[in-house]
Amino acid sequence: MTKRILAFAFALVMLASCFLVSCDNGAKNTQTAGSVVAPTDTVDTSKVYDAPVKDLGGHEFVIYAKYADHVGLGTHEIFSEGYNGDKINDAVYTRNLQIEEKYNCTITMSPVSGTSAYVSKIKDPLLAGDYVCDMMFGRLDNHSTLMLSNLLVDLTTLQNIDLSKAWYDDFSMSKITFEGKAFTAIGDAATLDDRTAWIMYFNKALVNNYDPELNLYQKVREGEWTIDLLYEIMENTWFDNDGDGALTPGKDRFGYITERSTNWYHVNACNTTLSIYNGDGTYTIPDSPKQDLLDTWAALRKVLASPYREVSDKSSNFKSGLGTFFACNAGTLLTISDTPFDYGVLPLPKLNKEQDKYYTGVENHNFCGYAIPVTASNDPNKDWQKNGFESGEEQSAYFLELFSYYSMIHLTPAFFDQVCLKQAVVDVDSQEMVIMALENKIIDPVVMFNWGSINIFSEVGSPKAGVPGSDENWETLTSTYESRVGAARTAMEQFLEGLRNLGA
Numbered sequence: 061m062t063k064r065i066l067a068f069a070f071a072l073v074m075l076a077s078c079f080l081v082s083c084d085n086g087a088k089n090t091q092t093a094g095s096v097v098a099p100t101d102t103v104d105t106s107k108v109y110d111a112p113v114k115d116l117g118g119h120e121f122v123i124y125a126k127y128a129d130h131v132g133l134g135t136h137e138i139f140s141e142g143y144n145g146d147k148i149n150d151a152v153y154t155r156n157l158q159i160e161e162k163y164n165c166t167i168t169m170s171p172v173s174g175t176s177a178y179v180s181k182i183k184d185p186l187l188a189g190d191y192v193c194d195m196m197f198g199r200l201d202n203h204s205t206l207m208l209s210n211l212l213v214d215l216t217t218l219q220n221i222d223l224s225k226a227w228y229d230d231f232s233m234s235k236i237t238f239e240g241k242a243f244t245a246i247g248d249a250a251t252l253d254d255r256t257a258w259i260m261y262f263n264k265a266l267v268n269n270y271d272p273e274l275n276l277y278q279k280v281r282e283g284e285w286t287i288d289l290l291y292e293i294m295e296n297t298w299f300d301n302d303g304d305g306a307l308t309p310g311k312d313r314f315g316y317i318t319e320r321s322t323n324w325y326h327v328n329a330c331n332t333t334l335s336i337y338n339g340d341g342t343y344t345i346p347d348s349p350k351q352d353l354l355d356t357w358a359a360l361r362k363v364l365a366s367p368y369r370e371v372s373d374k375s376s377n378f379k380s381g382l383g384t385f386f387a388c389n390a391g392t393l394l395t396i397s398d399t400p401f402d403y404g405v406l407p408l409p410k411l412n413k414e415q416d417k418y419y420t421g422v423e424n425h426n427f428c429g430y431a432i433p434v435t436a437s438n439d440p441n442k443d444w445q446k447n448g449f450e451s452g453e454e455q456s457a458y459f460l461e462l463f464s465y466y467s468m469i470h471l472t473p474a475f476f477d478q479v480c481l482k483q484a485v486v487d488v489d490s491q492e493m494v495i496m497a498l499e500n501k502i503i504d505p506v507v508m509f510n511w512g513s514i515n516i517f518s519e520v521g522s523p524k525a526g527v528p529g530s531d532e533n534w535e536t537l538t539s540t541y542e543s544r545v546g547a548a549r550t551a552m553e554q555f556l557e558g559l560r561n562l563g564a
Contacts, residue, residue, distance in 0.1 A: 139167060159466055213433070357537055513548075
């Protein structure tokens with residue numbers, strides 16, 4: 061269990077008990093909001109921010125950020141105009157206000173919409189050596205593009221940041237650290253890595269109608285929430301509402317509603333990836349699909365190619381009672397709480413009972429983190445010199461560290477309060493399930509960095525729009541994989557070689 065998940069679990073327990081706390085990841089201390097816990101002999105130093113408080117001379121920290129205007133996935137947690145009663149918004153405002161007052165600085169966000177724009181609008185100015193911002197927030201593959209152009213700082217080389225601290229996600233960081241180098245920080249300073257985790261929602265009444273004795277939460281705890289059980293319930297809870305002999309999305313009730321990208325998250329939930337980790341910060345991409353991938357894909361066929369599966373991302377259909385199960389990202393918890401029936405939350409099912417634990421895939425197209433540009437020292441006012449730093453990059457590292465720490469204090473508890481307890485406060489079982497789903501994320505670099513565009517599972521085996529049960533492309537996994545593996549391996553090798561040559 062990662063250090064962040066331990067913090068989440070504690071935050072949930074304390075919030076559910078109506079305590080006002082600040083979370084300190086692990087062995088927590090109850091305190092008033094905004095106060096800082098000094099290190100003691102009984103406190104794990106990885107969980108305590110102990111850097112000296114510096115007067116930052118009124119410097120304006122500009123954060124250049126990809127802004128996704130998707131409900132539940134917006135990057136509004138960087139900046140807030142003021143209090144408005146929304147827990148996350150108010151936590152962001154409190155965090156920023158506390159940092160600005162205590163460290164004598166200001167925080168602003170420079171948003172850009174669209175994935176390609178994130179790179180195109182900043183790459184040329186950075187190449188020209190211009191100061192653009194102090195910190196960046198964007199997708200991992202966008203950052204890899206900038207990193208290979210020698211435009212991002214290797215965070216492991218900076219003195220004012222410690223990636224082993226509890227406010228960074230140690231598991232995620234281990235997956236995006238290559239040969240000891242890391243160019244993106246993932247942790248409490250953002251919640252998109254948790255919002256983009258794929259989870260399962262279910263209609264309690266429909267499951268109860270199928271089997272009043274079936275307790276899905278207990279099935280999860282006993283390790284028996286599997287693909288077979290999902291299919292069994294799907295097969296027995298669909299209904300042809302209009303009696304026309306065909307299942308029609310938006311009219312009839314399906315056993316399962318989920319978009320095509322969920323194919324990949326089901327593969328991940330079976331603890332299967334495209335790449336192989338070599339244990340030394342490098343990966344291997346086999347010539348042909350691994351046997352475990354082929355076995356998983358074959359086992360998933362009955363669920364993913366089922367005529368009882370509606371292939372769409374319409375939570376509205378689930379909220380209308382037209383689906384027993386619905387899979388989507390955890391950010392959907394922000395929008396689904398007004399569902400007019402009791403629903404529950406589960407991790408995606410395991411491959412079988414023998415699988416060791418539950419695993420969770422994350423969306424590569426919204427999985428974001430923080431980076432520091434190499435031109436931070438080109439601040440025209442040279443505030444970093446006035447503030448006693450060796451470089452603008454070191455000043456940005458100092459800011460990222462305190463920004464992450466105070467996010468752990470304010471943002472993480474607010475996120476779980478709003479995203480989880482908003483629904484789970486009346487369903488402590490679902491609360492437990494959300495934590496379980498976030499414990500073991502699967503991050504496959506070949507997909508996360510989009511090497512060779514090999515993420516094929518939205519194509520292979522996916523029913524055509526409006527044609528439930530169509531599986532004419534199911535058998536093309538091996539041929540499609542083999543047609544793209546060369547490009548993926550080349551992209552990976554270029555990535556690693558470019559990383560090794562940085563600064564040469």
